[in-house]
Amino acid sequence: MMRTLLELSSGEMGEVVVIAGGWGIHYHLATLGIRPGKIVRKITTQPMGGPLLLEVEGARVAIGRGMAGRVMVR
Amino acid sequence: MRILLMGNPNVGKSVIFNRLTGIKVIASNYPGTTIEFLEGSIIFDGRKVRIIDAPGTYSLIPSDRAEEVAANLLTEEKTDLIINVVDATNLERNLYLTLQLRELPIPVIVDLNIIDAARERGIEIDIPRLEKELGLPVVTSVAISGEGIGQLRRIIGKILQRSQNKVVIRTFDSEIEEVIVRIQKETNLPRWQVILGLEGNSDFRSKIPREIFEEAVGKIQRGKEESIELMILKWRFGQSGAIISRVQKVHHRHPTFLEKLGDATVKPLTGLPIAAIVLWGIFNFFVIGAGFITDKIMIPLFEGPYDKFVRLGVEKFFSRGFVHDMLVGTSGSGYLESFGLLTTGIFVPIGVVLPAVLIFYLILTLLEDIGYLPRLAVLVDNIFHKIGLHGYSIVPVILSFGCNVPGAMASRILRTEKQRFMMLTMLGISIPCTAQTAVVLNIIGPYGLEWVMLIYSILLVIFVSLGSILNYLLAGETPEIVLEIPPYRIPRFSNLLMKTRLRMESFFLDAIPWVFVGILVVNLFYYLGVTNFLSRNLGFLLGGWLGLPQEAIYPLIIGFLRKDVATGLIAPLLSKGTINLGQAVTIVVMLAVYFPCAATFVVFLKELGIKDTIKSTLIMLIVAFGVGGLLHLSFALKG
Numbered sequence: 001m002m003r004t005l006l007e008l009s010s011g012e013m014g015e016v017v018v019i020a021g022g023w024g025i026h027y028h029l030a031t032l033g034i035r036p037g038k039i040v041r042k043i044t045t046q047p048m049g050g051p052l053l054l055e056v057e058g059a060r061v062a063i064g065r066g067m068a069g070r071v072m073v074r
Numbered sequence: 075m076r077i078l079l080m081g082n083p084n085v086g087k088s089v090i091f092n093r094l095t096g097i098k099v100i101a102s103n104y105p106g107t108t109i110e111f112l113e114g115s116i117i118f119d120g121r122k123v124r125i126i127d128a129p130g131t132y133s134l135i136p137s138d139r140a141e142e143v144a145a146n147l148l149t150e151e152k153t154d155l156i157i158n159v160v161d162a163t164n165l166e167r168n169l170y171l172t173l174q175l176r177e178l179p180i181p182v183i184v185d186l187n188i189i190d191a192a193r194e195r196g197i198e199i200d201i202p203r204l205e206k207e208l209g210l211p212v213v214t215s216v217a218i219s220g221e222g223i224g225q226l227r228r229i230i231g232k233i234l235q236r237s238q239n240k241v242v243i244r245t246f247d248s249e250i251e252e253v254i255v256r257i258q259k260e261t262n263l264p265r266w267q268v269i270l271g272l273e274g275n276s277d278f279r280s281k282i283p284r285e286i287f288e289e290a291v292g293k294i295q296r297g298k299e300e301s302i303e304l305m306i307l308k309w310r311f312g313q314s315g316a317i318i319s320r321v322q323k324v325h326h327r328h329p330t331f332l333e334k335l336g337d338a339t340v341k342p343l344t345g346l347p348i349a350a351i352v353l354w355g356i357f358n359f360f361v362i363g364a365g366f367i368t369d370k371i372m373i374p375l376f377e378g379p380y381d382k383f384v385r386l387g388v389e390k391f392f393s394r395g396f397v398h399d400m401l402v403g404t405s406g407s408g409y410l411e412s413f414g415l416l417t418t419g420i421f422v423p424i425g426v427v428l429p430a431v432l433i434f435y436l437i438l439t440l441l442e443d444i445g446y447l448p449r450l451a452v453l454v455d456n457i458f459h460k461i462g463l464h465g466y467s468i469v470p471v472i473l474s475f476g477c478n479v480p481g482a483m484a485s486r487i488l489r490t491e492k493q494r495f496m497m498l499t500m501l502g503i504s505i506p507c508t509a510q511t512a513v514v515l516n517i518i519g520p521y522g523l524e525w526v527m528l529i530y531s532i533l534l535v536i537f538v539s540l541g542s543i544l545n546y547l548l549a550g551e552t553p554e555i556v557l558e559i560p561p562y563r564i565p566r567f568s569n570l571l572m573k574t575r576l577r578m579e580s581f582f583l584d585a586i587p588w589v590f591v592g593i594l595v596v597n598l599f600y601y602l603g604v605t606n607f608l609s610r611n612l613g614f615l616l617g618g619w620l621g622l623p624q625e626a627i628y629p630l631i632i633g634f635l636r637k638d639v640a641t642g643l644i645a646p647l648l649s650k651g652t653i654n655l656g657q658a659v660t661i662v663v664m665l666a667v668y669f670p671c672a673a674t675f676v677v678f679l680k681e682l683g684i685k686d687t688i689k690s691t692l693i694m695l696i697v698a699f700g701v702g703g704l705l706h707l708s709f710a711l712k713g
Contacts, residue, residue: 023274023303028556031082031132033167035311044341050456051465051555053340058195058324059164060336060561062452064459064554 005042005052005068013041014073021070032061034071075123075234078147080175081159082168083130084560086187088112089217090159091127094227100573102442103560105130106469106487109140111147118231123154134174135274139486139494148178149277155233156182157226162192162199162214165322169314172208174273177266179241181233182210185226189214191561196325204321209242218566246309249294253302256290257282274303332562340449340559349453352446356437360430361523364512367429376409376421384416400597410516411646419593422513422642423586428578430512434476435577436570443565443573447472448557455555461538462496462545463488464555470497474505476577478674479584481505482681492550496541498682499690502670503697504537509585509638514662517645521655532663536701544693584673585636592632592639599628619699621706625652626661633665635672640665656709660702668698 008014016038019026026035033056034040041055051062079087083105092099095114101107112127131144147153158175160168165186175182186192186199205212211229215222243265245251250272257268261282271278272291279287291302300308338344385402392398403412409421441447447469455465466487474481478501485497506514518525545552599605605628613624625647633640644661647653653661669691670678678687 023301023307026304026307027133027135027274028137030170030307030311031167032556032558033164037315043337046452046456047342048456049459050342051452051557053337053452053559057164057166058197060340060559062448062455062465062555062557062559064455064464064556066554067556 002072002074005040005054005063005071005073006045006065008042008073010042010044013039015039016071017074018072019070020072025067025070029063029067029071032063033057033059034061034063040073075118075121075154076151077123077125077155077157077230078153079125079127079157079159080144080147080171081130081187082132082161082164082171084558085130085159085161085168086217087127087130087159090157090185090187090215090223090226091125093217093220093223095125098572098576099127100576101569102439102573103445103563104442104447104469105558105560106140106466106484107442109143109483109486111143118234121234123234131171133171133273134270138489143486145275145277148180153180155230156180157185157230158182158210159185159187162186162189163195163197165192165197165199166314166318169317170310172210173310173313174270176208176210176242177244177269179264179266181236183226183229183233184208184210184212185222186212186214187217189222190216190219194330196327198323198325200321204317207317207321209244218569246306250302250306250309253290253294256293257286260286260290269306272302273306332564336445336449336559336562339446340452342453345449345453349450359437360433361515363433364430365515365519367432368426368512368516372421372425372429373409376425380420388416396601399601400594407646410642411649413593413596413643413646415590415593415597418639418642419590422638423589426516427509427512427585427589427638428581430508430515431476431581432574432578434508435574438472438476439570439573439577440565441472443563443569445560445562448559451555451557452559459552459554460545461541462548462552463493463541464553466555466557467493467497470501471505474501475508475511477507477509477581477585478502478505478670479677482670482674482677485681489553490551492548493552495682495686495690496544496548498678499544499693500537500540502674502678502690503540503667503694504533506533506666507637507671509636510641510662510666513638513641517641517648518655518658518662525655525659529659529662529666532659532701532705533666536667536697540693540697588636588671588673589639592636595635596628596632596639596643619703619706620660620664621710622657622660622702623647623652626657629661629665630668633671634669637665637671656705656712660705660709663705664698664702667701668694670694 002017016034016036019029038056043053043055045052049065051064052068053060053062079091081087088099088101088108095116097114099112108127108129113124115122115124126147128144128147129140131141134145136142136145156175158172172184201212213222213225213229215226254268258265263281267278271282339348388401401414401416403414403417409417412418451465451468454468458465458467470481470484473484481501482498485494488494488497514526609624609627612627616622616626629640629643632643641662644658648658682690
């Protein structure tokens with residue numbers, strides 16, 4: 001079942017399948033280690049439209065909700 | 075001979091630079107500490123070799139100003155060697171830059187830094203295999219303790235001795251390769267420039283004529299949605315992924331205490347209360363610490379021995395007249411109010427501002443080295459996003475509380491012109507530097523800390539409303555936060571001391587001369603009658619709408635030079651009763667808002683250019699007079 005990162009609940013893990021968008025979003029997420037094939041774990045979401053905090057291969061990264069909504073995980 | 079240190083942000087380039095050159099530089103635990111390159115030199119075999127510490131960059135396709143600085147370093151001058159500093163705990167994503175660098179006609183050494191943390195995390199890297207896969211020499215280091223630096227030096231020496239550098243051509247998959255070869259043939263550009271141009275580096279893209287580019291790319295893109303940039307990006311993912319699968323093993327282990335603490339400080343339920351406690355604690359520590367040094371050490375020192383030797387000494391030689399007044403100011407008034415070069419001129423920077431700067435930088439350095447700032451950035455991102463910035467803007471804001479100059483420079487980490495313009499304007503308007511804060515605490519503080527809090531609350535309201543208005547009015551994007559959050563690290567005492575010392579040094583060199591100039595101007599203006607002239611001819615500006623007496627023009631003019639001296643000028647006005655407390659608050663707020671000090675203004679010109687600086691300055695003046703008038707109105711209504 002495919003979901004976006006936004007739909008993942010805190011503590012849940014998923015494998016990135018597709019990132020919807022062009023070079024920009026692929027590039028910026030890749031600088032944080034998020035790319036197709038990678039396992040990410042959602043740690044928390046900040047309230048009031050705030051960013052998501054994720055764990056990617058042991059590192060912690062933050063991304064905005066707009067981007068998170070375009071990352072499909074399984 | 076020239077060596078470049080390049081690597082992703084926050085991998086320890088500056089610490090390696092310091093280890094190699096002995097030059098002390100500011101290094102912290104957050105991405106984007108170095109926003110301008112630094113240069114030093116070492117001697118290798120009797121030859122002087124320049125070493126340059128580039129700002130951190132994720133690739134050679136810059137997406138902010140600091141990354142532009144890094145990418146430009148490669149093209150502006152011949153480089154003999156690149157040391158690619160890599161975070162061993164995040165090898166895979168760091169390899170993206172490494173893969174780009176190894177295509178350049180420049181030798182590259184890969185330095186796997188923070189190797190100790192990688193070992194602790196159970197990451198095992200097969201170094202000889204990595205060397206083979208990359209075709210580059212690889213060393214490991216723990217820069218902060220000096221481990222591995224000797225080995226790095228040896229390899230640098232060995233490579234610099236080599237007379238010739240062989241460029242290995244590494245082919246891409248057949249489709250991409252076809253495009254590269256075709257463009258290369260038709261433009262005669264070097265292969266590496268064609269590749270960077272195709273990957274999206276605009277400098278090199280513009281070297282490829284549009285028709286040639288479109289023709290070559292169009293051929294393979296028919297029926298595909300992906301751009302050539304994305305195709306190359308994905309090819310590089312594949313490369314780094316394949317290398318990693320062959321050289322790295324990760325053993326599972328449990329999260330450490332610092333990691334758990336790290337998550338707790340950023341989860342909203344625990345993170346927000348912790349942030350509130352941390353900020354409240356900092357404010358108190360600052361007020362009490364700086365106040366203690368000023369009141370218990372500096373004032374006794376100045377009123378005791380200093381007074382006896384300096385002030386009385388001067389009065390022995392010059393009982394009155396211009397020189398007397400210039401040196402020790404008006405007789406009978408205190409060190410804050412007399413405005414002599416040797417009284418107020420020394421007391422304000424040393425007795426009042428220095429303690430505040432010292433305490434501020436101790437706290438800042440501690441927060442930086444632990445790695446708290448990026449977490450704070452995540453917590454405040456939602457608020458900042460609503461005013462057109464993103465959470466990482468907290469870094470320039472916090473630096474600006476120290477001094478607006480580094481704060482304005484740090485705005486380079488923001489990605490769009492709009493965000494940079496907004497950030498600089500908002501910093502210039504509503505973030506008072508420590509120097510001004512210290513003087514405010516000393517002049518307004520005695521009337522009650524709530525008056526000081528009032529000033530800061532007004533500035534906060536200005537910050538938020540100005541942000542919303544500018545965000546609404548200005549065209550342009552507000553990109554979302556994309557931020558890596560470094561693990562907490564236990565700060566090193568030596569680094570803490572070194573950084574605080576560096577910052578104090580720059581305070582002495584950059585600030586104190588300006589204080590002297592400020593006080594000199596105050597005295598000269600007074601003697602030449604400029605003061606009276608100005609109050610008579612410009613004083614009317616302050617009348618009606620602002621409700622300030624003519625004399626208030628004076629601090630406002632000196633504010634162009636130095637905010638602390640200007641704020642200090644309020645002291646005599648307040649003690650003589652020329653202005654009341656409400657008016658003092660109005661002047662302090664206007665001083666903070668209406669114009670950055672001379673040093674900051676220079677940075678504005680450099681970062682924004684003339685046109686935007688003028689625009690920014692106009693906004694400042696409008697806000698200053700608007701807010702000043704509103705304050706007058708509210709104080710009048712309140713009675």
